[in-house]
Amino acid sequence: MEIKETIGELLRTSKELLKIIELDIEQAGDEREIKKYNEVIGFCEQVVRIIETYPQDKEIVFLDCSCGKSYLSFALNIILKKQFAVNTYFYGVDTNRILIEKCDRIRNSLGFRNMHFINGRIIDVQPEKPVDILIALHACDIATDEAIAKGIKLGAKYIVVVPCCEGQVRGRIKRGHPLVDLTDFGLLRYRFADILTEALRAQFLTGAGYHVKLTEITSPKFTPKNLMIIARRKKGNKRYNLDKYKKLDEMFNTEFVLNNYFNEQELGQDNLLSPVN
Template sequence: MEKKEIIAALMTANVNFLNALGLNIDVSISRENKKFNEVVGFCEQVITIIETFYKEKKEIVFLDCSCGKSYLSFVLNYVLSNVFALNTYFYAVDKNTAIIEKCERINSLLGFKNMCFINAKTIDVLPEKSVDFVIALHACDVATDETIAKAIKIKSRHILVVPCCENNIRNRLKEGHPLVDITDFGLLRYRFASILTEALRAQFLAGAGYSVKLVEIVSPKYTPKNLMIIAKRKKRNKKYNMNKFQKLDEMFNTDFALQSFFADTGSNRSECYKAICG
């Protein structure tokens, strides 16, 4: 069986688990459920990385940013415990107080002892444990950038994010760039904003010393927002730079939001880039 099939089978075999999450009561419908398939696809990528880089038995720490109802953390916790018998710990962060309270109620039903739910902005969180994975599933617009910034700041070994909307960039593409004849049209501007936003994020991560790849975690029939950015921190044995990111940012006049989370690292943009790459 493929990883996706194993994960899906494990989840659907436990109706009480699905019911507690509120993913779906009817198992037959759950397998076609959009969120169900997104979570399964995300888990598959995490497990692939764990199989590759975590041969030794150690505690693996996750930081789930803009976690919402924490579907992702709950499912990862369940799968990694039941299939891999791994020692894990999960921080789940969201600025919505009601959502965090709901997560805590769900966890009281499921009985996990290795989860901490935090009501705060992602950028302000200071995990007590060293974080191995920073993850986010459909953190809205600049919340994905906040997630990436936090991951870089705490030197997370792995970053996996599935972005959501790209409103910040889309609103800036109406004028002042070399492809304005394309972005004059709303639908094309919408699609190009998605490509440009993920390219900027990928180049920023590469400049900050991460190897980066982009994959699809689920079929587009479930959601068009199926692109995942996977980044792994490289050994700090050579200098990195933001040249490619900076060139792209300036070409399209985006003043990209991700860099704003590093304003405290330098008095100007050049110093900021130097601090990030150092």
């Protein structure tokens, strides 16, 4: 059985979990839950492929950014434990206090002792355990960039994000760049902003010492926001080299938000990145 099919079957039979986290597609009243369900399965599939590269006895620590109701972390927790016998620990962070309190209640009702939820900003959180894999599923607009920045600062081995909206770039590419004849048209500007935003994120991660892969987590019929960025920290000591990112940023005058999470000293090419364990 393929990994995706295995994950889907395990989730479908985990009826208590699906009911508690309000992701029971058999009882779904609209298409939004089905969409979210397929997004979670697609995301989990990619994480499982990453997990297969780790030693069997290692505790793998996740940081789920803008976790919301934590569909993803709860699903991963049960999948990795039941099907793959992986030892895990999950941190979830969100600025919404009500949702964090709800996650705490769900964790307690399920008896998951390997989960800790934090009410606060992504960039400010300081997990006690070293983070192996940072994840974010549809963290809205610049929250995705905050998650990427946090992953880099923490030295996470993997940063795995599925971005949401790209409002920041869309508003800045109406004029003053080489492709202005293309972005004169609203629909084309909207779509180009998506592409440019993900290119900026990918180039920043590459310049910060990560190997970057872009893939899709599910069919576009479920959601157009199905692009996933998988960034794996390169081994050995690496230096920042953001030349490609800066060139792209300057070409389109985006003043991209990732810049704001780092000071000049951090982004200097002489700054040596910590080696990967």
